[in-house]
Amino acid sequence: MLRNGTASVRNDTDTVRGVAGYKWRMAKLFRAVIMGPPGSGKGTISERIAQRFALTRLSSGDFVRENIAANTDAGVLAKTYIERGLLVPDHVMTRLLLPRLEEMTRHSWLMDGFPRTLAQAKALNSTCDLDLVISLNIPYETLKERLSDRWIHPASGRVYNMGFNPPHVQGRDDISGEPLIQHDDDKPEALVARLRHYKDMAKPIIDLYKSKGILHTFSGTETDRIWPYINSLLSTKIPSTSQTDTQRIPMP
Numbered sequence: 001m002l003r004n005g006t007a008s009v010r011n012d013t014d015t016v017r018g019v020a021g022y023k024w025r026m027a028k029l030f031r032a033v034i035m036g037p038p039g040s041g042k043g044t045i046s047e048r049i050a051q052r053f054a055l056t057r058l059s060s061g062d063f064v065r066e067n068i069a070a071n072t073d074a075g076v077l078a079k080t081y082i083e084r085g086l087l088v089p090d091h092v093m094t095r096l097l098l099p100r101l102e103e104m105t106r107h108s109w110l111m112d113g114f115p116r117t118l119a120q121a122k123a124l125n126s127t128c129d130l131d132l133v134i135s136l137n138i139p140y141e142t143l144k145e146r147l148s149d150r151w152i153h154p155a156s157g158r159v160y161n162m163g164f165n166p167p168h169v170q171g172r173d174d175i176s177g178e179p180l181i182q183h184d185d186d187k188p189e190a191l192v193a194r195l196r197h198y199k200d201m202a203k204p205i206i207d208l209y210k211s212k213g214i215l216h217t218f219s220g221t222e223t224d225r226i227w228p229y230i231n232s233l234l235s236t237k238i239p240s241t242s243q244t245d246t247q248r249i250p251m252p
């Protein structure tokens with residue numbers, strides 16, 4: 001249920017009376033979050049989920065980049081933190097993201113990159129009821145290998161890996177043809193600190209979602225081996241009409 005602002009849609013099957021005496025059934029919507037340390041495959045797996053289940057994929061990093069590019073107030077503020085290698089403060093992130101979620105009253109979505117702090121999780125909780133949280137648990141050595149080989153198209157956030165999903169032309173983004181870059185904080189020397197930070201921040205969030213009974217953890221070293229388990233879990237959870245907003249059906 002979206003609770004804040006003007007939006008108010010039940011996150012379950014609901015009926016409302018429409019014009020001409022029809023009742024409209026609101027298809028059940030699905031809202032999920034994917035969590036995991038840097039390099040755990042959140043982006044890669046969310047892409048697959050979005051395609052397979054026709055969910056809207058939301059990425060907090062993309063929101064931040066879009067706002068920076070558009071020079072919005074929140075974007076300008078966010079940039080000052082990112083340039084210093086810091087997380088964007090909670091109040092800026094919630095200002096960026098929550099209004100966007102409130103516009104998504106008719107869509108099923110999967111969020112990647114938010115919440116990253118307990119305060120963000122609480123803010124999200126006060127805005128909508130999540131159906132499911134996926135947590136990826138990937139060994140350190142695997143993360144290190146993947147990130148040392150991760151190449152990014154900075155403008156779009158598109159991600160490549162020279163072994164796993166290489167670009168068509170080496171060093172160039174598939175869509176724009178622009179050069180790919182590697183982030184300094186993907187280097188092994190930065191990873192230990194990032195991982196420790198992730199663990200500290202994620203623990204209370206994971207505990208929260210565990211207590212709500214919506215946490216599902218997947219462990220392994222290869223995305224292709226984890227994927228079938230995620231796929232079969234979601235197949236049991238996501239209604240086939242997840243993206244349909246309303247269906248007009250005759251009702252007694």
Ligand SMILES: Nc1ncnc2c1ncn2[C@H]1C[C@H](O)[C@@H](COP(=O)(O)OP(=O)(O)OP(=O)(O)O)O1
Nearest residue numbers: 037038039060061062064087088093113114115116
């Ligand atoms: N939930 C958030 N809270 C605070 N800052 C955020 C959040 N999401 C994104 N940001 C900011 C800080 C990040 O360095 C930047 C880019 O995010 P993102 O694209 O998720 O890349 P990342 O490198 O931090 O994540 P990962 O390595 O896990 O893929 O945007």
Ligand SMILES: Nc1nc2c(ncn2[C@@H]2O[C@H](COP(=O)(O)OP(=O)(O)O)[C@@H](O)[C@H]2O)c(=O)[nH]1
Nearest residue numbers: 039040041042043044146150160161164222223
């Ligand atoms: N070798 C290998 N690379 C992978 C696998 N899954 C994802 N990757 C790559 O590992 C890097 C991190 O994945 P990404 O989806 O960006 O993780 P995120 O930081 O959690 O969003 C990217 O370069 C991916 O292309 C895998 O199973 N094997």
